[in-house]
Amino acid sequence: MEESNNYGHQHPLLLMLNQDQLIHNQSGVTDCSRCGEKVSAPCFCCAEHCGFYLHKVCAEAPLELNHPFHPHHPLLLMKNAPYSSGRYICNFCDKGGNEFVYHCSCHFDFHIKCALFTFNIAENNLKELEHVALQHPLISTENGHEELEDENGDEELEDVRECFGCWEPLAKYTHFSPSCGFNLHEKCAKLPFKLNHVCHRKHPLALQFNSERLSCKICGETNRKAVGFVYCCSPCKFVVHIECASQSPLQVIKSTNHEHPFTLFFRQVPFTCDACGTEGNHVAHRCGTCNIIIHKNCISWPRIIKSKWHDHRLLHTYFHHIEDFGVLNCMICHDEVNTEYGSYYCSKCNVIFHVHCVTEDERSYSIVSPEDEDEIPYESSITVLESNDAGEATKIEHFLHIHNLMLSPVVGKNENGCDGCLLPISGPFYSCSFCDFFLHKACAELPVWHHLCQKPLALISDRVFRCRECLNVCNAFAYECCGCKAKKCLQFVIALTPGARICLKHEHPLFYYREYNGKCNACGYTTKAAFRCKVCNFVLHSSQMR
The missing domain is CATH 3.30.60 (Wheat Germ Agglutinin (Isolectin 2); domain 1)
Known part of the structure; x- marks a missing residue:
């Protein structure tokens, strides 16, 4: 124990070289005044016993x-x-x-x-890691759970921590014991400072912090947490994740929805991804058999999904023949889908979705496993009693009305409103000859069950409710979630139904946009969700539709 520089403290400091000296001078558990962690030897303590402690390494840290x-x-x-x-x-x-x-x-x-x-x-x-114990990678147990096994063979709980260097799961590789204070793979502590990589032959890549949060030129991803280590060429702003930099040019990746494996195509050239139809400017992955080139992340797109935006299951495919579809617009963003590239589609309804539109929100879809690929039966709201020569139902029985309904064309001006969605009659509709009950043809043909929520939605009527989407209060038809009991009005549901478009008395169809930042033509206020005309950019709040 020796007296030393006070490092800005008002009293002299004593250097404690071992833990015994520290325990002798301590009065309980104390923390370092600079780093805030529990103090341990070697450290400095106040000669006047005022409670000031300082790790030696913290005291000697350069300014x-x-x-x-x-x-x-x-x-x-x-x-x-x-x-x-x-x-x-x-x-x-x-x-x-x-x-x-x-x-x-x-x-x-x-x-x-x-x-x-x-x-x-x-x-x-x-040097400070020389005496730190190493822990082994994750191993699988008989019950299917992943657990850690330490050097004594004892089992521990599943490790969900991540390496501070590469932000891959800590238990994926041999790593240092957590008692050392750093979650770090052994390999990340021994990385070479400089690296020559085939993706960037112009300059060597240096190990750096990703302070600008640049995306990796191989996988295209940006770490959302701390910056971590990357290999970087600062002049060219070229960044490669540690994990990606270690990949072999001969690496083969199997796909969940493509019959052939993909290999890395290391030459960095701009391309359009055949799986999602968006551009890429980083390293691609290629199927040599089919001549398909895609983003790394797109390799894992599921083959079949169940989306809240559509009642039927959607199949991912890399291209379509144009004659397969009458409408080539995405059902969510309403922009054209280029059928030369990948998309999700419904063969029953001939509707199509951009890959990123239908998968943007992870909560809005679920992956259909191969054993569950059989389609759920479609349950119609109507029973057809009579049809015309074209096969169109002219007389129906609707499960939410006591009388039969007859198909009527719109002739001249019609002041009646639909009892399903409360919008003015603006197309073919069904009417009741015994009471003033009217239904748009599109509203009448909606299914008993919809799947726009985590649980199925049941069609209901004769109940006052507030729509979860447009926030309007009404007592027309609605879809009620069997789980959370949230209700959605038919305006919202019809807007997502293939072939059914809200027209009102506007000269062009109006499409529903769940996210649209513009001004409502009726009230002048800014919209977040709205009905919009793609032809003349006419916009209406949901509340202005009545």
């Missing part, structure tokens, strides 16, 4: 750190982060802090230990 992984600016050691709250999120470990911080003017923040630890990795100085 300015030129970090090899962040070569553009120095990291400055600050007592508090320069934010109004004084708190920050460490860009390495993704954990918060309000103690001393290494800060960069480009809004880059590190805990002291994280900055120094990664600096030592860059300098290949791993």
